Amino acid sequence: xxxxxxxxxxxxSAPSHRxxxxxxxxxxxxxxxxxxxxxxxxPLFLPSPGxxxxxxxxxxxxxxxxxxxxxHVLASLQRLLAALLASLASALTLGLAMGLLPRxxxxxxxxxxxxxxxxxxxxxPLIVIWFGIGEPAKILxxxxxxxxxxxxxTISGVTRIEPARLQAVRSLGANRWQLIRWVILPGxxxxxxxxxxxxxxxxxxxxxxxxxxxxxxxxxxxxxxxAQFLATDIVLAGIVLIAVFALGGEWGLRWLQHRxxxxx
Amino acid sequence: MSQLTARDLHLxxxxxxxxQPVLQNLDLSLGPDEILVLLGPSGCGKTSLLHVLxxxxxxxxxxxxxxxxxxxxSDGRRGVVFQEHALLPWxxxxxxxxxxxxxxxxxxxxxxxxxxxxxxxxGMADLGRRRIDALSGxxxxxxxxxxxxxxxxxxxxxxxxFAALDAITRERMQVLLLDLARRxxxxxxxxxxxxxxxxxxxxxxxxxxxxxxxVRRRMSLDFSQRHVAxxxxxxxxxxxxxxxxxxxxLQAMPAPSGRSSGRAA
Numbered sequence: 001x002x003x004x005x006x007x008x009x010x011x012x013s014a015p016s017h018r019x020x021x022x023x024x025x026x027x028x029x030x031x032x033x034x035x036x037x038x039x040x041x042x043p044l045f046l047p048s049p050g051x052x053x054x055x056x057x058x059x060x061x062x063x064x065x066x067x068x069x070x071x072h073v074l075a076s077l078q079r080l081l082a083a084l085l086a087s088l089a090s091a092l093t094l095g096l097a098m099g100l101l102p103r104x105x106x107x108x109x110x111x112x113x114x115x116x117x118x119x120x121x122x123x124x125p126l127i128v129i130w131f132g133i134g135e136p137a138k139i140l141x142x143x144x145x146x147x148x149x150x151x152x153x154t155i156s157g158v159t160r161i162e163p164a165r166l167q168a169v170r171s172l173g174a175n176r177w178q179l180i181r182w183v184i185l186p187g188x189x190x191x192x193x194x195x196x197x198x199x200x201x202x203x204x205x206x207x208x209x210x211x212x213x214x215x216x217x218x219x220x221x222x223x224x225x226x227a228q229f230l231a232t233d234i235v236l237a238g239i240v241l242i243a244v245f246a247l248g249g250e251w252g253l254r255w256l257q258h259r260x261x262x263x264x
Numbered sequence: 265m266s267q268l269t270a271r272d273l274h275l276x277x278x279x280x281x282x283x284q285p286v287l288q289n290l291d292l293s294l295g296p297d298e299i300l301v302l303l304g305p306s307g308c309g310k311t312s313l314l315h316v317l318x319x320x321x322x323x324x325x326x327x328x329x330x331x332x333x334x335x336x337x338s339d340g341r342r343g344v345v346f347q348e349h350a351l352l353p354w355x356x357x358x359x360x361x362x363x364x365x366x367x368x369x370x371x372x373x374x375x376x377x378x379x380x381x382x383x384x385x386x387g388m389a390d391l392g393r394r395r396i397d398a399l400s401g402x403x404x405x406x407x408x409x410x411x412x413x414x415x416x417x418x419x420x421x422x423x424x425x426f427a428a429l430d431a432i433t434r435e436r437m438q439v440l441l442l443d444l445a446r447r448x449x450x451x452x453x454x455x456x457x458x459x460x461x462x463x464x465x466x467x468x469x470x471x472x473x474x475x476x477x478x479v480r481r482r483m484s485l486d487f488s489q490r491h492v493a494x495x496x497x498x499x500x501x502x503x504x505x506x507x508x509x510x511x512x513x514l515q516a517m518p519a520p521s522g523r524s525s526g527r528a529a
Binding site: 165261 | 318319339343344354367395397415
């Protein structure tokens with residue numbers, strides 16, 4: 001079910017539909033340009049595409065609030081990546097164990113079900129109280145948001161492995177680890193990658209929220225801080241940058257899925 | 265070569281209150297060059313028996329010995345061929361074929377050699393790099409057979425291996441199986457609900473009903489030996505004795521619920 005909601009239907013990725021999608025984006029950009037060029041909206045509320053590009057260039061040359069643009073981007077990417085690696089490692093381990101040991105799953109499932117529907121931002125204050133406002137607390141928040149979808153995806157991947165495949169490889173003399181290596185992990189890979197895409201999406205939104213608190217670096221910080229000075233062009237530049245990275249990650253994962261995971 | 269013996273096997277499924285016995289007091293023995301065919305309707309418990317014999321499912325009671333030594337779990341000495349080929353779609357044909365060798369730690373060179381040999385033997389010499397989903401049903405089943413044989417197990421257990429194939433492919437597979445079995449002298453146990461397949465392949469045939477699994481008839485047959493000795497399949501299956509036995513077994517077969525009785529496809 002996760003897969004259905006996240007994967008584009010085959011029709012949507014057909015070439016003609018892709019062209020339509022690109023045309024739609026172009027139309028949006030054109031409308032934006034028209035509105036600003038005609039002077040219908042003040043630049044304070046909506047700067048023109050050119051102004052946003054200029055802001056990007058300025059950010060690139062001069063940085064923002066004492067840090068270069070690169071270091072803002074790097075700070076955000078590092079937080080996201082740290083949370084991603086931690087959630088991937090822990091979700092894989094726990095998900096495998098839960099998928100293979102029904103009793104463990106029976107114990108832990110209720111916890112997961114309890115935490116999963118909670119919006120991570122709801123417990124952000126709690127994390128601040130418990131773990132302070134340092135870097136670890138930020139990564140923890142992002143981690144907590146990315147972990148549940150990955151865990152659920154891993155469990156569903158492990159439990160839907162065809163029994164006949166497991167039996168076949170066992171009959172070839174495989175031990176438990178060899179079963180995991182040759183049957184369970186590859187079999188769980190498709191839902192896992194889909195879970196990863198969902199996780200990354202949630203991770204980005206929590207990243208921006210995490211950077212609201214006590215930081216001087218990061219794209220989320222840049223956007224928030226610029227908003228306070230009504231520097232709308234910088235706000236939009238930050239959003240464009242996040243979109244570029246988020247889309248890049250999404251497309252990269254989708255490419256991986258198509259290139260290497262042809263079974264499903 | 266080895267001898268497999270199972271003694272007093274018991275197995276039941278379901279929650280404690282309403283346990284359904286599947287195997288009761290079942291004894292079985294399988295030696296080199298034997299082809300024991302279990303013929304019975306779907307759901308009579310023959311697949312459970314095969315899983316127990318393969319070590320994939322522990323019996324509730326009873327023991328399985330190979331050359332007198334008790335075995336519990338699957339150990340690679342009993343190859344299994346499944347009804348649905350059960351190949352791994354993330355490996356190509358050759359890597360599927362040699363997976364058992366890889367699990368035993370054989371190097372790339374040896375595996376490539378084995379893959380070449382086996383692919384040639386099953387008539388798929390150029391298809392080693394193919395993806396599984398690019399193979400026909402018959403090719404997949406041949407690959408499943410070769411995968412089980414590549415590790416040179418002492419026994420080969422086949423669970424309705426040709427049930428999903430069309431008539432011509434099925435007959436070719438039966439001949440291939442006899443050909444491969446004759447070379448390697450494995451003891452074969454084959455499950456089927458096709459009377460003609462059972463008659464053609466078996467050196468010993470058990471007619472089953474159940475659950476719980478019960479052997480209604482046992483007969484020794486020599487049609488497969490006649491084929492190995494050179495008699496064409498057509499001559500064998502049109503032999504009046506083959507036809508008569510076929511009729512006899514068809515009538516003796518307990519009708520499974522909701523399925524036409526087991527005539528060969």
